[in-house]
Structures are given as structure tokens and as C-alpha cells.
Amino acid sequence: MPTDPTASARAYALAVDFGGTKVEAALVDTDGRLVEGSRHRRPTGRNATVPELEDSVGGVVRAAAASLPDGARIVGVGIGSAGPIDRARGLVSPLNVPHWRDYPMRDYVASVAAELGLDVPVVLEMDGVAITMAEHWVGAAQGVDNVMGMVISTGIGGGLIVGGRVITGPTGNAGHIGHVEVGATFGGKALRGEDTFGNPYALEAMASGPHTVAWARQHGFEGATGEELAAAYAAGDLVAREAIARTGEAVGRAIASATALLDLELVAIGGGFSHSTPDLFDHMRTVIEHHYFPFVRKVRIVPSALSSEGPLIGAAALIHRAHLLP
Structure with missing residues (x-):
């Protein structure tokens, strides 16, 4: 794992951005910066099946978590997903991913986090909310x-x-x-x-x-x-x-x-x-x-x-700037 001498003072959000073409995950610090080497991407798409989508989401979450610097900690997982969503129940129905209708995205990501030994909040919001929070934070x-x-x-x-x-x-x-x-x-x-x-x-x-x-x-x-x-x-x-x-x-x-x-x-x-x-x-x-x-x-x-990093920074804002959420 990467070593960072100042990492013991750092708390990272594991950010997940799910869209109609791809899913990405990365570690993001409290200043809205992506950890170098932590960003991972896999395909989604209109023809992807539920197992394929789960494999892509789980794959990027595991890969991002594996990039955590020594001595640092993950304090939460933020998910920005294409909508519509059901915020209360943690479900997603991305319009351009027809095999996911009322899919329990929050619970699935929480299960992957638990598998990795992470006992942290998992927050799901629509991707538009995430990108807006990113622009308001550092954009x-x-x-x-x-x-x-x-x-x-x-x-x-x-x-x-x-x-x-x-x-x-x-x-x-x-x-x-x-x-x-x-x-x-x-x-x-x-x-x-x-x-x-x-x-x-x-x-x-x-x-x-x-x-x-x-x-x-x-x-x-x-x-x-x-x-x-x-x-x-x-x-x-x-x-x-x-x-x-x-x-x-x-x-x-x-x-x-x-x-x-x-x-x-x-x-x-x-x-x-x-x-x-x-x-x-x-x-x-x-x-x-x-x-x-x-x-x-x-x-x-x-x-x-924020270029292409905006959605991931926004997903991290769901953790680092949770005080702005209702």
C-alpha cells in the first residue's frame, strides 16, 4: 500500500460515481482532492446485467479502498448515482441502465464496505446533487x-x-x-x-x-x-x-x-x-x-x-460536507 507520512491526520471519503456509461470510485481528502492512483473505472451501460453491474461497482470500490495510504482512514462512502433514486430506501433506477430498477445500491455498497472491514456511513444521493455540492465546495x-x-x-x-x-x-x-x-x-x-x-x-x-x-x-x-x-x-x-x-x-x-x-x-x-x-x-x-x-x-x-473529477469530488462531499444535506 502507498505510504504517506502525513496520512495519520487524514480522513478520506470513498467516493462512487455511477452513470449510464461507467462507474468510478476514488479516495478524496477533506480538501476535495483525489488521492493519486486511487481512481478506478469500469463500464455500466444499457445492456449490462445485474451481476455485471454489481461486478463493476464492487470492483471499483474494492480497488479504491486498496489505495488507502498507510495510517489513513476511510470515514464514509458517498455514492452519486444517475436517477431517479429513492433516497429513503437507498434504491436507484438509472434511466439509461434498464436492468437496475429499484436496485438497492446503498445496501450493496455497504455490503462491499463491510467485506473490506469498513464500519462507516454509506450515503446515496442523485448524481446531480453530488456535482452541485462539488461545484459549491471547490468549483x-x-x-x-x-x-x-x-x-x-x-x-x-x-x-x-x-x-x-x-x-x-x-x-x-x-x-x-x-x-x-x-x-x-x-x-x-x-x-x-x-x-x-x-x-x-x-x-x-x-x-x-x-x-x-x-x-x-x-x-x-x-x-x-x-x-x-x-x-x-x-x-x-x-x-x-x-x-x-x-x-x-x-x-x-x-x-x-x-x-x-x-x-x-x-x-x-x-x-x-x-x-x-x-x-x-x-x-x-x-x-x-x-x-x-x-x-x-x-x-x-x-x-x-472541476473537469472529469467533479462527480467524484461531489460524491465525497456527501461525506465531508454532510452538514449541507437535509
Whole structure:
């Protein structure tokens, strides 16, 4: 095991981030820093079976725990999971992982922790809550107490801090902005996405990475991934540019609605597809700039300051900054 001469004074959270493509785990210190060499990743996915998913989750938890420096201690396990979730019962039903419906994620991770000799709290929250706590702690939302964090990736998630306190709601799904409805028109055309769980007007149906690519392919784009769409956008492909503009407008409308409801000051956005082009943020901001309420126009939309580490830092915040949770 690694040796760290100052580790005896350190308490680490074992952070777990579960999403529609992958699950990751790492050790995170009380300053929001990942322990070098402790980050591990395994696949999840739409076709993964329950045993395969358990193997992936258990595998990254065990590997991260094995990275604990000598003399240090793990004080809790924080899990940020794609939603929806059942906070009270510790269940998850990730929309893009259909074999897990009401799966007892908290109990399963607790059993792995017990196997490793860890008698510590295991806390489960929606991934959007975790990423928002990360941005508020060490990211783009430091010092701002009315914040929404968002992830635009395989799906679209979100979380809320209002008045300096995390808002989870009774089930843990407050902030699940990917399934608000934003259907209207874009450039004189109906703003409608793929049929996502029966609702083609949900934000995720129009603006997630895979759904944006699917729309572009319906209109002549020949690529298959978000990375290819981003490259086509940079090369000036007209369909790719319309796809990104359409996605940016949809996200901007959702943010405007959330701000009108909650009087937000800042929205911090991460996730793989959010990096497709800086212009994506410009399209969102244009929607906000034209809103009729000044208090909505005040909201700032910024990229995450935490890169790909944000979800893990957020999962650790469920332990290290538990005082913000209800």
C-alpha cells in the first residue's frame, strides 16, 4: 500500500460515481482532492446485467479502498448515482441502465464496505446533487448559495443548492432537470426530440449527447458519436451546427424556467457533451439574455471548474460536507 507520512491526520471519503456509461470510485481528502492512483473505472451501460453491474461497482470500490495510504482512514462512502433514486430506501433506477430498477445500491455498497472491514456511513444521493455540492465546495460556485449544477452527457442530470442548503426533496430527486418539458419551436421548427420514456419534449430527449447525435443523424449527419459531432461542428458542418444550436436553446429554456422558479444566481455545467464546443454555452446564454424578467437574466451559466473529477469530488462531499444535506 502507498505510504504517506502525513496520512495519520487524514480522513478520506470513498467516493462512487455511477452513470449510464461507467462507474468510478476514488479516495478524496477533506480538501476535495483525489488521492493519486486511487481512481478506478469500469463500464455500466444499457445492456449490462445485474451481476455485471454489481461486478463493476464492487470492483471499483474494492480497488479504491486498496489505495488507502498507510495510517489513513476511510470515514464514509458517498455514492452519486444517475436517477431517479429513492433516497429513503437507498434504491436507484438509472434511466439509461434498464436492468437496475429499484436496485438497492446503498445496501450493496455497504455490503462491499463491510467485506473490506469498513464500519462507516454509506450515503446515496442523485448524481446531480453530488456535482452541485462539488461545484459549491471547490468549483465554479464557491461563495454562491443559490446554485444549480448540471451534467450533460449520456443523460442530463441536475441538483440544487438554495439558500446555502442542498435541496433533495422527499425522494431525493429534486433538481432532476433532464425531465422537465421544454418543447416549443426552434427556428420555426417544432422543438421535439426522440421519444424518451414516453416524452419527446423532455430536455434529455433533445439535449443529451446521444439524443443530439440521433437528431443530427436524422438530418443527414453521418457520424455516430458526440466527439464526431463536435469535430463536424468545428469544421463548419451545417447540420452539426444546427444540432448544437438546438441543444443549447433547449438547455437555455430549461435553465430559464428553473431560474424563474428558484431565483438562481449561477448554473455550473459539466459532463462530456458539455465540452462539445464553447458555442453551446453561448446558445444557452442567448436564451437567458432575451428573457423578459431581469431576475432571470441575472443568472450566470458557466462551465464546471472541476473537469472529469467533479462527480467524484461531489460524491465525497456527501461525506465531508454532510452538514449541507437535509
